[in-house]
Amino acid sequence: GENVEQHPSTLSVQEGDSAVIKCTYSDSASNYFPWYKQELGKRPQLIIDIRSNVGEKKDQRIAVTLNKTAKHFSLHITETQPEDSAVYFCAASNLGGNEKLTFGTGTRLTIIP
Amino acid sequence: DAGVTQSPTHLIKTRGQQVTLRCSPKSGHDTVSWYQQALGQGPQFIFQYYEEEERQRGNFPDRFSGHQFPNYSSELNVNALLLGDSALYLCASSRGGYEKLFFGSGTQLSVL
Numbered sequence: 001g002e003n004v005e006q007h008p009s010t011l012s013v014q015e016g017d018s019a020v021i022k023c024t025y026s027d028s029a030s031n032y033f034p035w036y037k038q039e040l041g042k043r044p045q046l047i048i049d050i051r052s053n054v055g056e057k058k059d060q061r062i063a064v065t066l067n068k069t070a071k072h073f074s075l076h077i078t079e080t081q082p083e084d085s086a087v088y089f090c091a092a093s094n095l096g097g098n099e100k101l102t103f104g105t106g107t108r109l110t111i112i113p
Numbered sequence: 114d115a116g117v118t119q120s121p122t123h124l125i126k127t128r129g130q131q132v133t134l135r136c137s138p139k140s141g142h143d144t145v146s147w148y149q150q151a152l153g154q155g156p157q158f159i160f161q162y163y164e165e166e167e168r169q170r171g172n173f174p175d176r177f178s179g180h181q182f183p184n185y186s187s188e189l190n191v192n193a194l195l196l197g198d199s200a201l202y203l204c205a206s207s208r209g210g211y212e213k214l215f216f217g218s219g220t221q222l223s224v225l
Contacts, residue, residue, distance in 0.1 A: 006155075032212060043117075043203070043216040044156065089155050093211045100169050101146070101211040103155035 002027040004092050006104030014112050019080055021107045023090035024072040030092040033073045039086045085111045117206050117217035125223045126194050134189040134220045138206030145187040148203040156203055162187050199224045
């Protein structure tokens with residue numbers, strides 16, 4: 001089955017700097033890659049997702065890039081703010097095929113004021 | 114418009130007991146997925162229900178079972194509880210599959 005690895009497990013950045021979180025996946029048939037943000041004690045929330053027919057997607061300060069050949073995708077957060085502090089999870093799915101959404105182990109992002 | 118609601122929010126059980134967790138999907142959603150999230154880990158897929166049938170299942174034993182009702186709400190049942198079943202159980206709803214899952218706040222299960 002699909003295996004998703006996520007790095008780093010913890011990340012601290014100065015407020016205003018950029019943060020990058022990377023994930024690799026094992027199943028070349030995976031075609032859907034969402035990112036979820038989970039604040040302490042709260043539910044995971046979808047922040048951005050990308051399908052394999054595009055290489056990059058941006059939504060304000062958040063962007064995701066996908067390299068299908070290398071089987072890795074990354075989350076980029078620019079101009080970080082204290083409210084960006086949370087645990088971020090990447091995930092992968094083969095929509096239309098095996099489908100089930102497999103999550104990475106998470107990255108705890110801390111924004112230092 | 115209510116999002117995904119789960120009940121109860123917290124539950125304490127002892128080994129060997131049985132537990133039922135409940136989930137109501139977001140309005141307009143017809144598919145419910147259940148995930149187990151151990152402390153410090155990512156959510157692990159248990160199973161997904163669509164049209165009142167289990168459509169897909171993860172690597173969980175038969176002690177984990179579920180149900181979906183005609184109104185799309187769902188239950189997760191766990192029999193013969195083990196200490197290792199202690200976790201946050203998340204329900205997520207969607208329209209037909211795994212795209213744009215909307216999660217509930219979860220049920221924190223503690224097995225003593």
